[in-house]
Amino acid sequence: MSIFTHTPCIALALTLAACASEPAGDSTTDSPDTGTDTDDSTGTGEPACVEDDLMPSPFAGPGFDPDKGGLQEPLQDSYVASTTVLVLRPEKAQEFVETVTAMIPVLLANPGLVGFSTAQSMKCGTARTLAVWRDDAAMMNFVVSDEHVAGMTRTSEFSTTGTVTSWKVTRAELPIAWDVAMTRASEATPSY
Template sequence: MSFFKSIWTLAPFGALAFVLLGGLSACSGLALSKPFAWPGLATAQARLTGAGRDTVVLAITHAQLVGAERAAFDRGADQVVEMLPAQPGIVGYSVRSRVLGHEVWTATVWRDDASIDAFVRSPEHLTAVRQGSSAIAKVEYHRVQVRVSDLPLDWSRVLAELERAAARAAATPR
């Protein structure tokens, strides 16, 4: 079962769980994260540090979605997540979603910018973007360099990097 669909499978726990989660979400902004998968971590640490490269690229996406169009976005996102482990240059990835609401994040770690660029231009990724674009009300996308020695990352680090990247972008004249 996909991560995005699994959030909505809490219904079997009944109305009480829904009310409790709603209260928690309203009070704390509760979000669920899929644990990071690190299919390329050992390879990245060995190759990059051995080759004199000590950084990888963290790509972070944060989107606010239109609720009525959410299903299309989730389908496309699930397809992308399923294909990530086989992508050349992928080091790690995770997804996160607000329990109640329409806010999602993705975090992918790549060996280099060329690997991300190739993935973003792939037919599968372009199809998923087209499928889900009607659901996106607002989106931020940032790339930041992360030291290989800081891997593996967790969501607290990713969200801190997102905040810093967004602040830098806001301070940059256009």
């Protein structure tokens, strides 16, 4: 069973939401498969390998129920989307899950959370999240929570690099497709 198929994994991306202090390191190695560099990231916070095994969970949450037609009341013209990608340290997976699990009640209690999806690539060692919030204030309420700050301080311990970004979206753009989130992450400056 994958650690990213459970609700606690949404917080993994959000763990980075306010963590942007360390530059990404250069840990280049030579790949036996291709003879090319397979460093932890491409310098953009994205994995060097192709995530062709990406396994996303369905987008859902307190403000988005696919079984009830999607977006739930109150409807808005615009929302805030956020996405994160982490290149995880395999030896820290269990500690990472424990830290993230403590954030879940706070995340789900946030009245401004619309919905989220998580995705993982075992091949590339990446974990991704995609969340939609009613506004920036709702997102930041989670970011500054005690549980999130406690996890955020350990982000570089759990992963070698990561990127987080957020942007405005319209109601018509929801739910956001994973290719959109991945493009946004690849265009953003690495958070650490």
